[in-house]
Amino acid sequence: MKKDLISIECLETKEIFDILDLTAKVKADKPGYADALKGKSIGLIFQKPSNRTRVSFEIAMNQLGGNAMYLGPGEIDMGVRETVKDVACVLSRYLDGMVARTYKHDDVKELARFAAVPVINGLSNRAHPCQALSDIFTIKEKFGSLKGITLAYVGDGNNVLNSLMCAASKVGLDMKIATPKGYEPPKDLVSMVKKFASESGARIEFSNDPAAAASSADVIYTDVWVSMGQEKDTRKRLKAFKNFQINDKLMKKAKKDCLVMHCLPAHRGQEITDSVIDSRNSIVYDQAENRMHVEKAILLRLLK
Numbered sequence: 654m655k656k657d658l659i660s661i662e663c664l665e666t667k668e669i670f671d672i673l674d675l676t677a678k679v680k681a682d683k684p685g686y687a688d689a690l691k692g693k694s695i696g697l698i699f700q701k702p703s704n705r706t707r708v709s710f711e712i713a714m715n716q717l718g719g720n721a722m723y724l725g726p727g728e729i730d731m732g733v734r735e736t737v738k739d740v741a742c743v744l745s746r747y748l749d750g751m752v753a754r755t756y757k758h759d760d761v762k763e764l765a766r767f768a769a770v771p772v773i774n775g776l777s778n779r780a781h782p783c784q785a786l787s788d789i790f791t792i793k794e795k796f797g798s799l800k801g802i803t804l805a806y807v808g809d810g811n812n813v814l815n816s817l818m819c820a821a822s823k824v825g826l827d828m829k830i831a832t833p834k835g836y837e838p839p840k841d842l843v844s845m846v847k848k849f850a851s852e853s854g855a856r857i858e859f860s861n862d863p864a865a866a867a868s869s870a871d872v873i874y875t876d877v878w879v880s881m882g883q884e885k886d887t888r889k890r891l892k893a894f895k896n897f898q899i900n901d902k903l904m905k906k907a908k909k910d911c912l913v914m915h916c917l918p919a920h921r922g923q924e925i926t927d928s929v930i931d932s933r934n935s936i937v938y939d940q941a942e943n944r945m946h947v948e949k950a951i952l953l954r955l956l957k
Contacts, residue, residue: 656955657765657772660780661819662845666853669824673790675950676943683716686949690719693956695750697723697775698731698740698764701881703754705917706775706783709945710752717949719749719956732760741767750956753777756882771955778812779839784916785816787947789824791940792872795912799826805870805907806830807863807897808924809890810838813876813916818842818857822849827856831866833893863897867906874914875899875924891923899925912936 679686695714714721731740741764750771753761758779765772774782796802810832821828850857878894879887913935921927
């Protein structure tokens, strides 16, 4: 039976740790996995452009000995020129796996429903599982463990936060989340996260107070305030988020050597200042690199 990666909440805790462990092995031994997926091919079905997602998956597949083909809106226009079902059924005849970067989460789910090969969510409006797994791996890599570490997230209750809080609550990583009123994560996911946390022992706190979230944090994480497709709400969002910037003042609330994370791209001067993202405590480029290593582990688990 084929296995997909649609969202973090669909993964068992053991599966998450298995991915993290395999990532460490793959990162440490590039030559040892050079032919691991020889003869395999994946399609990158993107409804929206990308830097990290496209490049990391293409290079990951190439370094594993396989092939990756980019299929942008101009090639497929999934859901418009062709139905999601037809795309899934046809590409299943050609490919060994698919990575979908879509506007609607339902499109990823429908693609997985009809595809005969594994489907990986490269981003949707609800979830960004590959990013969250990379973030958790990066934190574990820096601290050696996830237990006893506090991650503060300050910003929008978006797809990145949705996946990150699900991952944290499953692996026992403490998390303090601060979002503006009206921009909180979905209630159904919050309920799910609280359930996961009760099982793992993680402490997950929700508030509308950036200073409270940053207080004594080991890591502070943020994301853009205006994501792709939200441009019409720019003025409204900038007003709502004006007190949620990661700057030197907020960093003083955290631990002295608090690390800084951002999934990129960053809108410098909005959600984060240059002085913070370019500081010695910033690990944003380590995050970006680890996307490739984590995606190698995911591809190995799903395609081999």
